[in-house]
Amino acid sequence: MRATMASPDLYARLTAEIVASGDATVEVPTPSTGETLHLLPQSSAADVLDATARARIAQLAWARAGFAERRRILLRAHDLVLERRELLLDLIQLESGKTRGQAFEEVFQAASVTRYNALSAKRALRGGARRGGIPTVLTASVRYKPKGVAGVITPWNYALSLAAMDVVPALAAGCAVVQKADDQGALSILALRRAFIDAGVPEALWAVVTGPAAEVGEAVTDVADYICFTGSTATGRKVAEKAGRRLVGASLELGGKxxxxxxxxxxxxxxxxxxxxxxxxxxxxxxxxxxxxxxxxxxxxxxxxxxxxxxxxxxxxxxxxxxxxxxxxxxxxxxxxxxxxxxxxxxxxxxxxxxxxxxxxxxxxxxxxxxxxxxxxxxxxxxxxxxxxxxxxxxxxxxxxxxxxxxxxxxxxxxxxxxxxxxxxxxxxxxxxxxxxxxxxxxxxxxxxxxAPMGGVKQSGVGRRNGHEGLLRFVEPVTVSRATGLIALPRTGTEYRTLVPVMVLVSKSLKAIRRA
The missing domain is CATH 3.40.309.10 (Aldehyde Dehydrogenase; Chain A, domain 2)
Incomplete structure (x- = not known):
C-alpha cells in the first residue's frame, strides 16, 4: 500500500472550517484498521443559526453575480476537483473503507455534476416570455428567483458525490448552502468544499456543520428555505413532516430494496x-x-x-x-x-x-x-x-x-x-x-x-436531483404580467356584457388554430 496523501495536519486544517464554536469533538475511525483517524469538532444549533445568517448575506451578492460569473467559478472548481483527485480518493477510502475504483466513481460524479450545472443553469433557469391570457392584450413572462439558503443533509456512504449532487445545483441556481455532514464523511466533504472555495465560491456561501442529528440536523431543517435530505425512509418522513409544517420544499432520496x-x-x-x-x-x-x-x-x-x-x-x-x-x-x-x-x-x-x-x-x-x-x-x-x-x-x-x-x-x-x-x-x-x-x-x-433526473417512487422518496429538475428545486418561479392597453379589460357589468362575446370568439379561435 502506498503512503496516503492525507495527514493529521490536513485533517486539522479541513476540520477548522466547520462552523463549531465549542470545544466538543468526536473520534472518527477509519474502517481499514478501526483506529481513530481524527477528532471532529461538533457544531450546535446556535452554530447552525450563525452559519445560516452569514450564508444569507453571502447569497445576496452571489445571486446578483449572475449566471456567467457563477459558471466561471464552478468550471474552475470542476478542474480543481480533478486536479486534487488523488487526495480526494485517499480521504474517501480512509473514511468509507471502499476500494479506490469505487471511490473514483464519487470523484467522477462530483466533477460531472459540477460541469453539468455550471453549463446548464442559465438554459434551465433563464425564464422568458409565455403566452398571456388574451394575446396582444396581456403579456406574461417567467423569471426564476433563488430560494435563499438550502439545507443539505448528507449521509456517510457516498459523502462526496451526494454532497455535490445537492450542493452544486443549489450554488448554480444562486442559492447558499448550509450542509450537515455525517461525521464519517466530513473530511471528504470539507476537501470538496475547499476546492470550490479556492475556485472563488465565498466561504460563507457554503457552510458545513456537524454533530448530532437530533440537534444539528433539526436546526438545519428549522431554518432552511429548501431541504435536501438523503438517508433512511424513517428519518425522511420526519423531515417531510417538518417541511410540510413550515411550508418549504424538500427533496428526499430514501431507502431502496x-x-x-x-x-x-x-x-x-x-x-x-x-x-x-x-x-x-x-x-x-x-x-x-x-x-x-x-x-x-x-x-x-x-x-x-x-x-x-x-x-x-x-x-x-x-x-x-x-x-x-x-x-x-x-x-x-x-x-x-x-x-x-x-x-x-x-x-x-x-x-x-x-x-x-x-x-x-x-x-x-x-x-x-x-x-x-x-x-x-x-x-x-x-x-x-x-x-x-x-x-x-x-x-x-x-x-x-x-x-x-x-x-x-x-x-x-x-x-x-x-x-x-x-x-x-x-x-x-x-x-x-x-x-x-x-x-x-x-x-x-x-x-x-x-x-437526467434521479429519485425514487413509493417509500424511496420524493423529488428529483440531477437534470433540469435538480436545478428547478432551488428556485421560485415568478410570473410577471403586463396589460398592453390595446383593449381595456372590463371592470363593470356593462363592460363585461359587451366583451363576453368577444372573449368567447377569442377562445374558439385559439382552439381552431391549436394555440394553447
Missing amino acids: NALLVLDDAEPIDAARGAAHAAFSAMGQLCVSVERLYVDRKVAGAFQRELVKRLQGAALGSDLEFGPDFGSLTSAAQLARVQSNLDDALAKGATVLVGGKARPDLGPWFFEPTVLTGVTPDMSVYADETFGAIASLYLVDGDAEAIVAANQSQYGLNASIFSGSLRHASRVADALDAGSVNINEGYRGSFSAVA
Missing part, C-alpha cells in the same frame, strides 16, 4: 458479473445498489455458477491503490447490521450460496460478499433494506413472475435488467415501479447520467 432481473435471453456470464458489482460495490452500502436478484430458471444454472466463481475469486482489501475488487463495511454498526440479518435468515431456513463470513483477518469490519437462497417473507432480509453485503437470489419462471416480484416492495428507487434484447428489456423496464431502470448495468448508467 433494489431488484435486478435476469431475463431468459440474457447472457448469464455477463449478467452474473454485472450482478456481483451491482450488489457489492461499496459493499452494498449504496442507495441504488442491488439486494434482490430475480433470475429466470432457464439461465439460472450458468448464472449461479459464474456468480459464485466471481465472488469467491474477488480480492478484498482497503489498499489505497487500484487493486482490491471490494472493500470494507464502514463501521461496527454496519457489520452488526449485516450479521444480524444473516443470522436471522439462516435461523429461519435460508442457505448461503456464497460468502457468509466476517473477515477480521483483513480488517475489523470486512465481510464477504454474501448471496442467500431460500429467503422467505418472515426473514428481515426479505423486504427490509439491509444496506450491506447481502443479496438474495430467487428463481422465476418468465417475465411476468419477475415483474410482479420486483414490484412487490414498498420501495422503488432503482432496478436493473439483463437481457440479450433491447426491445425485450425495454418492455420489462416499462412495467417496473422504480425511479430509474438500468439495462445490462446495475446502477451506474442512471447514476452517472447527471443530465
Whole structure:
C-alpha cells in the first residue's frame, strides 16, 4: 500500500472550517484498521443559526453575480476537483473503507455534476416570455428567483458525490448552502468544499456543520428555505413532516430494496458479473445498489455458477491503490447490521450460496460478499433494506413472475435488467415501479447520467436531483404580467356584457388554430 496523501495536519486544517464554536469533538475511525483517524469538532444549533445568517448575506451578492460569473467559478472548481483527485480518493477510502475504483466513481460524479450545472443553469433557469391570457392584450413572462439558503443533509456512504449532487445545483441556481455532514464523511466533504472555495465560491456561501442529528440536523431543517435530505425512509418522513409544517420544499432520496432481473435471453456470464458489482460495490452500502436478484430458471444454472466463481475469486482489501475488487463495511454498526440479518435468515431456513463470513483477518469490519437462497417473507432480509453485503437470489419462471416480484416492495428507487434484447428489456423496464431502470448495468448508467433526473417512487422518496429538475428545486418561479392597453379589460357589468362575446370568439379561435 502506498503512503496516503492525507495527514493529521490536513485533517486539522479541513476540520477548522466547520462552523463549531465549542470545544466538543468526536473520534472518527477509519474502517481499514478501526483506529481513530481524527477528532471532529461538533457544531450546535446556535452554530447552525450563525452559519445560516452569514450564508444569507453571502447569497445576496452571489445571486446578483449572475449566471456567467457563477459558471466561471464552478468550471474552475470542476478542474480543481480533478486536479486534487488523488487526495480526494485517499480521504474517501480512509473514511468509507471502499476500494479506490469505487471511490473514483464519487470523484467522477462530483466533477460531472459540477460541469453539468455550471453549463446548464442559465438554459434551465433563464425564464422568458409565455403566452398571456388574451394575446396582444396581456403579456406574461417567467423569471426564476433563488430560494435563499438550502439545507443539505448528507449521509456517510457516498459523502462526496451526494454532497455535490445537492450542493452544486443549489450554488448554480444562486442559492447558499448550509450542509450537515455525517461525521464519517466530513473530511471528504470539507476537501470538496475547499476546492470550490479556492475556485472563488465565498466561504460563507457554503457552510458545513456537524454533530448530532437530533440537534444539528433539526436546526438545519428549522431554518432552511429548501431541504435536501438523503438517508433512511424513517428519518425522511420526519423531515417531510417538518417541511410540510413550515411550508418549504424538500427533496428526499430514501431507502431502496433494489431488484435486478435476469431475463431468459440474457447472457448469464455477463449478467452474473454485472450482478456481483451491482450488489457489492461499496459493499452494498449504496442507495441504488442491488439486494434482490430475480433470475429466470432457464439461465439460472450458468448464472449461479459464474456468480459464485466471481465472488469467491474477488480480492478484498482497503489498499489505497487500484487493486482490491471490494472493500470494507464502514463501521461496527454496519457489520452488526449485516450479521444480524444473516443470522436471522439462516435461523429461519435460508442457505448461503456464497460468502457468509466476517473477515477480521483483513480488517475489523470486512465481510464477504454474501448471496442467500431460500429467503422467505418472515426473514428481515426479505423486504427490509439491509444496506450491506447481502443479496438474495430467487428463481422465476418468465417475465411476468419477475415483474410482479420486483414490484412487490414498498420501495422503488432503482432496478436493473439483463437481457440479450433491447426491445425485450425495454418492455420489462416499462412495467417496473422504480425511479430509474438500468439495462445490462446495475446502477451506474442512471447514476452517472447527471443530465437526467434521479429519485425514487413509493417509500424511496420524493423529488428529483440531477437534470433540469435538480436545478428547478432551488428556485421560485415568478410570473410577471403586463396589460398592453390595446383593449381595456372590463371592470363593470356593462363592460363585461359587451366583451363576453368577444372573449368567447377569442377562445374558439385559439382552439381552431391549436394555440394553447
